[in-house]
Amino acid sequence: MPSFASLRSIPQPVVAALYMLAATVLFSIMVASVRHVSSEVDSFEIVFFRNLLGIFIIGPIIARRGLGFLRTTRLRLYAWRAAFGLGSMFMWFYAITVTPIAEAVALSFTSPLFVTVIAVFFLHEKVGAPRWIATAIGFGGAMIVLRPGIAEVTTGHMLLIASSILMAVSIVSIKMLARTESPERIVAYMVIIFTPVSLIPALFVWEWPSLNAWFWLFVVAGAGTFAHIAFTRALSKADASAVMPLDFMRLPATAVIGYLAFSEIPDVWTFAGAVVIFVSSVYIARRENQDRRAVRAAAQPVA
Secondary structure, eight states, X not given: OOOHHHHHTSXXXXXXXXXXXXXXXXXXXXXXXXXXHTTTSOHHHHHXXXXXXXXXXXXXXXXXXXXXXXXXXXXXHHHHHHHHHHHHHHHHHHHHHHSOHHHHHHHHTTHHHHHHHHHHHHSOOOXXXXXXXXXXXXXXXXXXXXXXXXXXXXXXXXXXXHHHHHHHHHHHXXXXXXXXXXXXXHHHHHHHHHHHHHHHHHHTTOOOOXXXXXXXXXXXXXXXXXXXXXXXXXXXXXXXXXXXXXXXTHHHHHHHHHHHHHOOOOOHHHHHHXXXXXXXXXXXXXXXXXXXXXXXXXXXXXX
């Protein structure tokens, strides 16, 4: 049995990869659980319970570390992150109840593309022609999945794109918070802020879940909370360009679950478009990492 010392000796990129793989598995479980329980519980309620039960999961961490664990000077950024993140969650949870889950996951890969655009307009980052070209190709991949004019573009599809835009803003916020905040604190503030706000729309469609639904709601909350922790830890231990390729495992994982659990058979266009989107996103992440290293190298004093 490996000792704690040997576990600590594992290279950080390997640890980051393991966290990302864990996040993809947990995320796939969450998506499938949302789809399953949505036959009985409204998506607004699912969002509320996902956050409420998340408090019970993150609560022991807060209790163990004390209220001082929540001390931060970045409440404004947490609030902005919560506003965009919760809006994205509402759209996402509803969309996956009315859209094949493989298509939903394929379109969710557009978030890094929107991150590039948002970084230019809100963070004033300089983006060269190669990244703009990759971004355009990535959006072309989204068109392959949607095929407007050939296949029906549904409300669910439009909500998925809107969710990706809001999630992109949330990702930028998480990256900014991760510079000074621990992954557990970021997740703690997420559920603390999300829970009371998400209760408001849930009250308009409220019905008490059955015993079976409670089980699946706990699965949604557990998988979603730990997936978020694992994802944040992966980004804190390695560059996004190093771990994001593993995120593509969400597509085959959810495709298999969709087939086995819901008899959904994704067409070849979903996979083809997802590959285009994902390759573009990985290229953008790598270029961003290279540009960041070049800036750091140029800023170092010459010996």
